[in-house]
Amino acid sequence: MPVPLRRLLAAAAILATAAAGGPALAANLKIIAPASPGGGWDQTARSMQQAMQSEKIAGSVQVENVPGAGGTIGLAQFANRAKGDPHQLIVGGYVMVGAIIMNDAPVTLDAVTPLARLTGEYEAIVVATDSPIKTIGEVIDKLKANPGSVSWGGGSAGGTDHIAAGLIAKAVGVDPTKVNYIPFSGGGESLAAVLGGQTTVGVSSYGEFDAQVKSGKLRVLAITAPERVPGIDAPTMKESGVDVEVQNWRMVAGPPGLTPEGKAEILKTIDDMAKTKTWRDTLKTKGWTDTYLAGDAFTAQLKEDIAKAHTILRDIGLAE
Amino acid sequence: MDAFVSLAGGLAVALQPTNLLFCLIGVTLGTAVGVLPGIGPALTVALLLPVTFKLDPAGSLIMFAGIYYGGMYGGSTSSILLNTPGESSSIVTALEGNLMARAGRGGPALATAAIGSFVAGAIATLGLALLAPYVVSVALAFWPADYFSLMILAFATVSAAFGDSALRGLTSLFLGLALGLVGIDLMSGQARLDFGVPDLLDGVEVTTAAVALFAIGETLFVVSRKGAADETIEPIKGSLWMTREDWKRSWKPWLRGTAFGFPIGAMPAGGAEIPTFLSYATERRLTKHPEEFGKGAIEGVAGPEAANNASAAGTLVPLLTLGLPTSATAAIMLAGFQQYGLNPGPxxxxxxxxxxxxxxxxxFVANALLLILNLPLIGLWVRLLSIPRPWLYGGILVFATLGTLGANPSxxxxxxxxxxxxxxxxxxxxxxxxxxxxxGLILGPMAEVQLRRALAISQNDWTVLITSPISAVLLTIAALAVILPIVLKTREKGIVFGEDD
Known part of the structure; x- marks a missing residue:
């Protein structure tokens, strides 16, 4: 098989040179994106890579995709292989918290060292522009009258979108297990369902809808932010009398068994990265809210978020 | 004819030397990663994204599109020669294509795949330029119930591929359906048949299964037979190039494959696999040489290869008109657009x-480049088959393993x-x-999810499957596809129905 093997090596060489970047001055890092290329975690990891490399915070930064089971496959592999190495990172977030609880994953976030929360995206509840529904109040009334008659199209079961739908139902006194949530596998598919009026409403991170909202194809009924977000012409859930606040946050963690020096070093690297212009520009172009929170403050917040997620997943009937 | 004027303007952009170079790099890389099982166009674009950040947006997007088209293209080569489908959309190509290659007709098989991809790509790109807004509104009219019926149609028609015994075919199908059940149930988020193994939560990887079943299973089978090592396969028998007869038998499948691939590729949940199944089944029904199916029929390569390339162009319809990414590669291309602050859509x-x-x-340029790049290579590719048997089979095993590990090193x-x-x-x-x-492994999980979605939306009202006009029509065709051949067979053997050419 000389020909394909040569092609394989050639392709690998091209890709390797393409990915490696310039000569290493600072430390070389490896970031695990525990998902396939293209999703939020992958984009987060690659944006970090770009900011660190172009602003010379790290030498070469390598991103590795380890997809599977809401990030828990990548998490288990990382906890196992990277032990004590301050030059390896893993990206994760709220969806990973949900997946760990639902799958009763053997390796949890206790097995890694949470370092910092980087970004957040609020959830938006939208309808197609030609939908008869004009306000979130109408959705709530419909939901109270017959929970099954409101179908919610969003991402995978037990993810942030599902949790948001469950929390809204709970907040208005509707049994969360009765929520007619319809999961779609990819952003494109659920967006198509909402645009085509197949589901009553769509619920996802606002960024997934942004382009369609701007081109006038979708109407935002409400967002799950604590206060109005500049650039989004919609009330918060709280304004509409529903006490719900949800944010799909993304974070970065280090391996278990870091020395205090090792942890301080990598925290500084992340801190430097979060301050760079490249990173700030990325946040803007991707529409990610800056929710930077590092070190012990984040560890405490994470513990609280995990407990909350557990409660709501139990309420929806997805966890025990 | 605004579109033609705009297209001419676009051609001026595409033919700028730097853009031409990006396009060439794209199709070359795309072909290479398409040939390798495992490493797909999505990962390649993801790896290149940070490198292209400082480049001109047009140049890098052109390169990404070249990778996408090249990937669809390269998958056929390894399918035909080595029975190792590089992408799930070229699984069907392996069925007849590899049989052709073993019969010394690898040259014509690769040629019909290459030219068919070119024809389909060119027509579908024209469709993208002229019809995108209409196609997308049709695509959005497909509800879960309609998708479910489309999949039932695919099931009903591909039963032709089940071989001679219906019982054995169905046994295999149910084995596939059972494998498809493994993993997290998309609708409820609960794990099924995972036996406590976290790695099984995402189910059985389709390309791994296809490579294992086709390439590894077949290789083990061949070498397990006595005297397999001495047997030689003629790499070239007859013409390396397509004969007049080959052309005659290929052009209609190319067009029909395009007609399946483009609209289904444009559907948000359509994908590239279903059109290849439908195309294969159609060609098998319509062929004037039914005896060759199962032994290496050129129609069975021409149609599906056209279908998978046309579906790649179809995927760009919702991406460009609505900003809807409907495949992994499209999702990364969307990230590429956003990297330059561009939001696809009207x-x-x-x-x-x-x-x-x-x-x-x-x-268009990528298509032409692919043809120029690949046609001269055919002579080289078929030489692969002249490698001594033990080496070739050993090589296939190494190649299949490397590809799988390349995609997921676990x-x-x-x-x-x-x-x-x-x-x-x-x-x-x-x-x-x-x-x-x-x-079964590909269609089963898709059909299940769409049916359950349809029932959730209709609040468990099964009549949604017949009250939706699209669904009703598709189910009727599916029923006809099953019943008609039986009726015809009992009346008179050999009647070809439904051929309107």
Whole structure:
């Protein structure tokens, strides 16, 4: 098989040179994106890579995709292989918290060292522009009258979108297990369902809808932010009398068994990265809210978020 | 004819030397990663994204599109020659294509795949340029109930690929359906048949299964027979190039494949696999040489190869008109657009006409480049088959393993490759067809999810399957596809129905 093997090596060489970047001055890092290329975690990891490399915070930064089971496959592999190495990172977030609880994953976030929360995206509840529904109040009334008659199209079961739908139902006194949530596998598919009026409403991170909202194809009924977000012409859930606040946050963690020096070093690297212009520009172009929170403050917040997620997943009937 | 003027303007952008170079790099890389099982166009674009950040947006998007088209293209080469489908959309190509290659007709098989891809790509790109807004509104009219019926149609028609015995075919199909149940249930988020193994939560990887069942199972089977090592396969018998007869038998399948691939590719949940199944089944029904199916019929390569390339162009319809990414590669291309602060959708056509039309025009250029790049290589590729048997089979095993590990470097993936390879070997030994297993594995989970979605939306009202006009029509065709051949067979053998050419 000389020909394909040569092609394989050639392709690998091209890709390797393409990915490696310039000569290493600072430390070389490896970031695990525990998902396939293209999703939020992958984009987060690659944006970090770009900011660190172009602003010379790290030498070469390598991103590795380890997809599977809401990030828990990548998490288990990382906890196992990277032990004590301050030059390896893993990206994760709220969806990973949900997946760990639902799958009763053997390796949890206790097995890694949470370092910092980087970004957040609020959830938006939208309808197609030609939908008869004009306000979130109408959705709530419909939901109270017959929970099954409101179908919610969003991402995978037990993810942030599902949790948001469950929390809204709970907040208005509707049994969360009765929520007619319809999961779609990819952003494109659920967006198509909402645009085509197949589901009553769509619920996802606002960024997934942004382009369609701007081109006038979708109407935002409400967002799950604590206060109005500049650039989004919609009330918060709280304004509409529903006490719900949800944010799909993304974070970065280090391996278990870091020395205090090792942890301080990598925290500084992340801190430097979060301050760079490249990173700030990325946040803007991707529409990610800056929710930077590092070190012990984040560890405490994470513990609280995990407990909350557990409660709501139990309420929806997805966890025990 | 505004579109033609814009397209001409786009062509001027695409033919700029730097853009031409980007396009060439794209199709070359795309072909290379398409040939390798495992490493797909999505990962390649993701790896290149940070590198292209400082480049001109038009140039890098043109390169990404070239990778996408090249990937669809390259998958056929390894399918035909080595029975190792590089992408799930070229699984069907392996069925007849590899048989052709073994019969010394690898040259014509690769040629019909290459030219068919070119024809389909060119027509579908024209469709993208002229019809995108209409196609997308049709695509959005497909509800879950309609998708479910489309999949039932695919199931009903591909039963033709089940071999001679319906019982054996169905046994294989149900094996595939069972494999498809493994993993997290998308609707409820609960794990099924995972046996406590976290690696199984995402189910059985389709490309791993296809490579294992086709390539590894087949290889083990061949070498397990006595005297296999001495047997030589003629790499070239007859013409290396397509004969007059080959052309005659290929052009209609190319067009029909395009007609399946483009609209279904444009559907948000359509994908590239279903059109290849439908195309294969159609060609098998319509062929004037039914005796050649199962022994290497050129129609069975021409149609599906056209279908998968046309579906790649179809995927760009919702991406460019609505900003809807419907495949992994499209999702990364969307990230690429956003990297430059561009949001695909109707506004993009107005705001950046040069970029959009340059991109569309470059797809024509990519197609032409692919043809120029690949046709001369055919002579080289078929030489692969003249490698001594033991080396060739050893090489296939190494190649299949490397590709799988390249896509997902895990011990578990390697283990499942071997286990499924042994399963494929067992199926071959006992005479069960392989294709239905893979078809069940691909279509089963899709059909299940769409049906349950349809029922959730209708609040458990089953009549939604007949009250939706699209669904009703598709189910009727599916019923006819099953009943008609039986009726015809009892009346008179050999009647070809439904052929309107």
């Amino acid at each position: 506004l993009l056509f107005a705001a950046k006409p040069n970029l959009v039309w340059g991109l569309i025009a470059s797809l 011990l578990f993936e390697l283990g499942s490759l071997l286990a499924l390879g042994l399963l494929g070997f067992g199926l071959r030994v006992f005479g069960y067809p392989i294709a239905p297993v893979v078809i």
